[in-house]
Amino acid sequence: MSSHEQAVASLISQLALSFDGAVLGAALAYAALRTIFRFKATSTALRKIRGAPYFRVADLRSLLEEDRSDSHEEPIVVIRGAVEARSATDLRSLKSLKSNVLVSQESGDKAVIIQRTQTYIYHEWRGLFGWTSDLRAIIGRSWNKKESTSMRTVPFILVEGGQWPQSDFVIVNMNGSKHPLPLTTVYHQLHPINASPYTFLQALFGHEYPVGLLDEEKILPVGKEISAVGICGFSNGVPEVKACKELPYFLTDMTKDQMLLDLAFKTKILFWSGVVLGSLSIGILGYAFVRNWNKWKERRLRRFQQAANAATDDSTLQMDLDEELGDVPDGELCVVCLMRRRRSAFIPCGHLVCCQHCAVSVERELVPKCPVCRMAIRSSVRIYAS
Known part of the structure; x- marks a missing residue:
């Protein structure tokens, strides 16, 4: 098999197994329906020829x-x-x-x-x-x-x-x-x-x-x-x-007896083929439905949690900003914005020189470093005065 054929075969297999096998289940369901219709037509022909x-x-x-x-x-x-x-x-x-x-x-x-x-x-x-x-x-x-x-x-x-x-x-x-x-x-x-x-x-x-x-x-x-x-x-x-x-x-x-035997054999084959294909399609579609339903619930729960966390962070940050924008001594001002109180310490150097807003900004830089010692930092921690 050439590389083109392998690529096309891989694409077809990925398409059949997409949505956790829903496409494959739908294809099997279509084949089962066609088999059922053929079984019905063959059974009708068998009754007519027998009579x-x-x-x-x-x-x-x-x-x-x-x-x-x-x-x-x-x-x-x-x-x-x-x-x-x-x-x-x-x-x-x-x-x-x-x-x-x-x-x-x-x-x-x-x-x-x-x-x-x-x-x-x-x-x-x-x-x-x-x-x-x-x-x-x-x-x-x-x-x-x-x-x-x-x-x-x-x-x-x-x-x-x-x-x-x-x-x-x-x-x-x-x-x-x-x-x-x-x-x-x-x-x-x-x-x-x-x-x-x-x-x-x-x-x-x-x-x-x-x-x-x-x-x-x-x-x-x-x-x-x-x-x-x-x-x-x-x-x-x-x-x-x-x-x-x-x-x-x-x-x-064929004679009439031979036709009846041939149609009876085809009827049995179509019947059991329809049963097998229908059972497989129901099982695969049921599995795909449960998997996609659970994924949808997980995504929905994750969106709700993210929205709740964002709202909590915004409210906390706004309260901190309101608190820190008051009268702050010069020795406690953030070395970056020179407006808010120093609240966040960098890890691992431990310097408490930035407010929470500026500390988050420093962390998001491509190569985050402490503004004082220029040491690479991993994160920051909020410091609360008791």
Whole structure:
């Protein structure tokens, strides 16, 4: 870790522990709240998927017709079927069938979704001058987009595996869906990048430079068995399933039982994470509150004591001044102001030659010395005549 990164890490740790850990407690409380919200959303999704009926494509039409006669709401169902291009429903045109199915360039498989991703791999090292990229360069690299993704899709349906084209089908509506897709990787290759003079300069001064290009292709092949979880209804008399934003799945390789196990495990993890983070945040915030409250009371008490002492000193000094400004013999006058009576003796020399006001003034000098013997003094003491 470079000196810049160490300085930034030290600054972040000091900021987190500032106000006796109040900032750290607030950050943990924010994380606990986010965990609680995610736990609530996951629990809701678990209840909905547990209550959703699990059907094959061939049995879906009868279910929808019964539910439509009983209720106006579209039900959430789990459908298991095989992927097929939408154009396969039109058996009258073989040309249409061929033109509406995607073909992978690498594997030659037929697919309805093809995703191509190219990611640059960067390398860092300490240059010849001992320099290295600091934390700002790492953050800046995360801000810059280092990969490009392209996706091609065609309309597709779910059919009963092994019985198509005699069985029914369900249209998959992908509009507005941001859920992850059950894609299969068919191509994964790392290509080296030829070095250039500019790359040599980057390496010389310790900056990051690309060393490879990761090319990856994923597809949703025709005939793959997947599950669709969402709202099911009729579109022009044909069953259609579309995504539900409240559910974490839409198209997945998992069955209903596997989804329930996955959500139950995530629910437990989120629950105990929320409990731990909440307990830590409450403990740290409580500790920070008590410490800051005690400090505030100490500062307040100290201010009151200072104000009381200042008032007492002012009143005592004023009484002494009033007393000492009377008729004072010449032998008892202060050698500094020649107006007030000698009241303060210097330590360690012991000379009683100044009034209290002038003695305090002498003590506040950069190098305090006795006005008579010029000896260094440490303090003065008020002398009272009995």
